[in-house]
Amino acid sequence: MTIRSGLVTGALLGAAWMVTLSVTVAVALSFATGGAFRPSILLSVLWGAVAGAGLVARPGREALGAVGAAVLVLCLTPLGPMRAGPEVGWLASGLGAAILALSFAVAKRPTLTDLVPGENDRHAFEAAVIRFLTGFGYIFFTAIVAIPFWVMLVTSTKNRAELVSNPLDLSVDLSKGTELFRSYVELFADFNFGTYLVNSAFISVVTVLVTLAFAIPGAYAVARLRFRGRAAFSRSILLIYMVPMIVLALPIYITFSVTGLRNSMIGILLIYPVTTIPVALYMLQGYFRGLPAEVEEAGLMDGLNRLQVIWKITLPLSLPALASVSLYVFMIAWNEFLLAFMLLDDPSKFTLTRGIASLNSSEIPRQHLMAGSVIATVPIMALFLGLEKFMTKGLAAGSVKG
Amino acid sequence: MAHPSETGTPSTAPPTGRGALARGEARLAWGLLAPTIAIVAAVVILPLLAIFWISVKPVKLSDLRAPELVLREDLRGLDAPGDAGIWRFRLRNSSPDRALRGVSFSDTVPPGLTLSAVPEPCALEGATLTCAFGEVEGGWRERIEIPATAAAAFDPDLDPDDVPARITAQASSVLTDATFTLDNFARIFDGEEFWSVLYATIFYTVFGTVGAIVMGLFAALLLDKSFKGQGILRGLYLFPYVAPVIAVAFAWIILFDPFSGSANALLIQMGVTSEAINFFGERPLALIMVTVFEIWRYFPLSFLFILARMQSIDSDMYEAADMDGASPFQQFAWLSLPQLLGILSVLFLLRFIWTFNKFDDIFLLTGGNAGTRTLTVNVYEQAFAISNIGAGAAVAVVIFGCLLLFSAFFFRFISQEEGL
Numbered sequence: 001m002t003i004r005s006g007l008v009t010g011a012l013l014g015a016a017w018m019v020t021l022s023v024t025v026a027v028a029l030s031f032a033t034g035g036a037f038r039p040s041i042l043l044s045v046l047w048g049a050v051a052g053a054g055l056v057a058r059p060g061r062e063a064l065g066a067v068g069a070a071v072l073v074l075c076l077t078p079l080g081p082m083r084a085g086p087e088v089g090w091l092a093s094g095l096g097a098a099i100l101a102l103s104f105a106v107a108k109r110p111t112l113t114d115l116v117p118g119e120n121d122r123h124a125f126e127a128a129v130i131r132f133l134t135g136f137g138y139i140f141f142t143a144i145v146a147i148p149f150w151v152m153l154v155t156s157t158k159n160r161a162e163l164v165s166n167p168l169d170l171s172v173d174l175s176k177g178t179e180l181f182r183s184y185v186e187l188f189a190d191f192n193f194g195t196y197l198v199n200s201a202f203i204s205v206v207t208v209l210v211t212l213a214f215a216i217p218g219a220y221a222v223a224r225l226r227f228r229g230r231a232a233f234s235r236s237i238l239l240i241y242m243v244p245m246i247v248l249a250l251p252i253y254i255t256f257s258v259t260g261l262r263n264s265m266i267g268i269l270l271i272y273p274v275t276t277i278p279v280a281l282y283m284l285q286g287y288f289r290g291l292p293a294e295v296e297e298a299g300l301m302d303g304l305n306r307l308q309v310i311w312k313i314t315l316p317l318s319l320p321a322l323a324s325v326s327l328y329v330f331m332i333a334w335n336e337f338l339l340a341f342m343l344l345d346d347p348s349k350f351t352l353t354r355g356i357a358s359l360n361s362s363e364i365p366r367q368h369l370m371a372g373s374v375i376a377t378v379p380i381m382a383l384f385l386g387l388e389k390f391m392t393k394g395l396a397a398g399s400v401k402g
Numbered sequence: 403m404a405h406p407s408e409t410g411t412p413s414t415a416p417p418t419g420r421g422a423l424a425r426g427e428a429r430l431a432w433g434l435l436a437p438t439i440a441i442v443a444a445v446v447i448l449p450l451l452a453i454f455w456i457s458v459k460p461v462k463l464s465d466l467r468a469p470e471l472v473l474r475e476d477l478r479g480l481d482a483p484g485d486a487g488i489w490r491f492r493l494r495n496s497s498p499d500r501a502l503r504g505v506s507f508s509d510t511v512p513p514g515l516t517l518s519a520v521p522e523p524c525a526l527e528g529a530t531l532t533c534a535f536g537e538v539e540g541g542w543r544e545r546i547e548i549p550a551t552a553a554a555a556f557d558p559d560l561d562p563d564d565v566p567a568r569i570t571a572q573a574s575s576v577l578t579d580a581t582f583t584l585d586n587f588a589r590i591f592d593g594e595e596f597w598s599v600l601y602a603t604i605f606y607t608v609f610g611t612v613g614a615i616v617m618g619l620f621a622a623l624l625l626d627k628s629f630k631g632q633g634i635l636r637g638l639y640l641f642p643y644v645a646p647v648i649a650v651a652f653a654w655i656i657l658f659d660p661f662s663g664s665a666n667a668l669l670i671q672m673g674v675t676s677e678a679i680n681f682f683g684e685r686p687l688a689l690i691m692v693t694v695f696e697i698w699r700y701f702p703l704s705f706l707f708i709l710a711r712m713q714s715i716d717s718d719m720y721e722a723a724d725m726d727g728a729s730p731f732q733q734f735a736w737l738s739l740p741q742l743l744g745i746l747s748v749l750f751l752l753r754f755i756w757t758f759n760k761f762d763d764i765f766l767l768t769g770g771n772a773g774t775r776t777l778t779v780n781v782y783e784q785a786f787a788i789s790n791i792g793a794g795a796a797v798a799v800v801i802f803g804c805l806l807l808f809s810a811f812f813f814r815f816i817s818q819e820e821g822l
Contacts, residue, residue, distance in 0.1 A: 027668060038672050038673060126730045130730055137620060138624060142638070145641050147657070148657055149645075149653070151664060152650075155656055167663060168664055221430070221431040221432075226424065243802070244759030244805070246778045246782060248445070248449045250456070250798060251456065254456070255449075258468075270445070337762050338762055338765075352646070353648045356646075356649065369652055370653065377650075380644060380645065381641065385637050388636070388637050
């Protein structure tokens with residue numbers, strides 16, 4: 001009996017699946033109902049191994065049904081892979097047991113196909129392991145990404161009493177109706193979030209425009225024109241891209257304090273584009289290089305000068321790249337925190353990120369902080385999901401900073 | 403097109419010099435680059451030079467406000483024509499410890515007022531009173547009282563501030579004078595603190611980078627097949643990277659709060675721990691948590707890069723390997739990994755530098771407490787929390803030095819690895 005023997009593989013993968021699923025279902029149900037669901041790792045390993053080995057020995061629908069039923073029944077006894085706490089009602093615990101049983105049956109069957117009870121070849125064994133890892137990966141990544149986002153969303157809809165009474169409860173009480181959005185209403189009515197939203201949008205848009213105005217000619221020169229020092233120049237762009245903001249922030253703070261540019265939109269608008277021009281230039285020149293030079297040469301032959309070629313031929317051809325660069329620059333400006341935090345003191349000039357930072361105080365309830373976070377997150381996420389194709393391409397193309 | 407220098411002197415050798423066309427092209431190129439170079443120089447190069455300058459100056463946060471000469475004037479005992487009273491000036495240096503040079507003021511004598519005797523260091527010239535004090539110390543205060551008599555033309559309601567005195571004073575700024583010190587560097591390299599900062603930086607950078615790349619590789623392997631909903635999942639997995647750092651950092655803080663956080667409630671009722679864990683407030687857990695946050699936030703970036711490279715790998719190779727009986731793990735280890743090695747190492751270097759530079763995340767999560775103070779957080783801590791700008795700049799110089807080292811390595815490497 002080696003590890004590739006069907007029964008051993010089945011038992012191991014069964015145990016791994018059962019542990020994964022009982023933890024997942026317990027966490028999901030705890031958050032959804034606020035009740036206590038407790039996975040038992042030891043019992044999960046035991047029952048998962050038994051079920052896995054059994055399913056390899058007897059593949060087929062009946063065995064699968066039997067395993068599902070067994071898991072369901074076990075979960076309702078104290079010996080199950082997942083137990084519901086005493087305060088959880090029978091309906092919820094029954095539902096939890098059913099979900100676990102069903103998900104185990106659904107996950108287990110495809111994982112173990114092709115495995116024979118005796119010795120398996122590497123192919124079948126590794127394929128089964130990979131199927132488990134794939135399933136585990138989807139659950140794992142979805143959970144780690146979704147949980148913080150969900151916490152943000154749900155916390156913003158609660159009031160102080162609800163937050164303290166049961167921190168485990170992450171369900172949304174829909175019966176509250178419009179009361180759910182109270183924090184949002186208060187933020188816009190009493191905390192100036194409307195102004196911050198407008199400020200952020202304005203600053204981000206201007207940053208995009210200024211960045212493009214500088215980066216397009218620069219990128220074209222680096223991509224197409226031959227001049228001495230071209231290689232050195234494109235390297236120094238990358239180098240500048242690597243200078244940490246905090247190093248620059250200190251002298252900028254001093255200069256702005258002395259010259260009175262601190263606490264002004266103009267000051268922010270002077271700095272933001274410079275932090276994004278190197279990125280934009282780098283992304284754009286990569287794209288320009290990929291365009292066919294023949295089209296531009298034809299334009300030159302027909303009597304256009306270089307600037308006309310850029311305007312009439314290169315730019316229309318690079319609209320997708322311009323879109324992704326714009327989105328990316330918009331995202332940087334929208335999310336920027338450090339400079340806004342250091343340079344802005346006057347609430348009427350705050351950007352959203354600076355506004356959220358000002359909500360971080362013990363006097364302001366946390367649902368406001370989370371509602372502010374949602375207000376800042378939703379526009380950029382919506383923009384991003386709507387234009388996802390451009391964005392992923394742009395991010396991947398531009399060796400992007402973060 | 404004919405090379406201009408060649409015309410008239412036919413030669414079989416190819417042109418070697420730089421012709422008019424090439425010169426024109428180079429001129430245009432520099433013209434197109436000039437605005438970028440100018441603005442980048444102003445906002446990046448100048449501050450970098452400034453950092454070096456400040457790092458050897460004893461500058462405190464309070465020094466940023468220049469000392470000023472403050473002057474108040476009033477008329478006393480002059481309520482009606484014929485009264486004899488005084489015209490009084492009170493002056494002081496707003497800074498308690500820094501000198502002002504060339505201090506003087508001048509003022510117009512109010513109409514109808516006759517000054518009897520003008521005290522030192524003042525002088526009366528026509529209707530203009532001028533007093534010059536030269537250089538004055540920090541915390542200097544002076545009072546000038548000039549006896550005066552009101553004539554018939556004197557208006558008793560007159561406020562002497564209506565015609566304000568013209569004051570001149572030059573402040574000597576620590577930023578521009580010639581005092582230099584190495585105290586800043588001595589201070590930051592001194593003692594245990596530096597080693598703990600260095601340790602936190604290295605831990606955070608190494609594990610944050612490696613973790614994000616390993617997780618990104620895993621996520622890329624998951625999404626490297628097309629299925630329904632792949633686009634949605636990809637969008638979802640990018641959320642940590644796309645959302646504003648301040649939003650996700652506060653979401654983590656609330657999720658892991660020791661008193662009302664869901665994570666603690668979950669762990670307690672699952673029996674993993676009996677009392678609440680202060681995730682962001684205990685050594686060494688806080689450092690591990692900020693590193694985990696870094697991995698969580700930046701795995702999407704690695705996954706995008708790796709996925710883009712994966713999708714450009716020729717699939718014929720895998721079919722051939724399949725025919726030869728290579729198992730899935732063997733295919734991954736001997737086919738995929740070597741193909742991905744280039745992008746993985748470029749990614750490692752880039753992420754290493756950027757993680758090293760990271761400030762916002764740790765600043766928002768822990769504020770640099772509980773053993774999470776990295777070099778970048780230390781810049782802020784020294785400059786603003788301790789109000790010692792000079793020491794903050796010294797830390798920034800150290801960061802910049804490390805950065806140059808990394809970049810030298812990076813460029814040596816990237817010239818072989820033209821992946822990006």
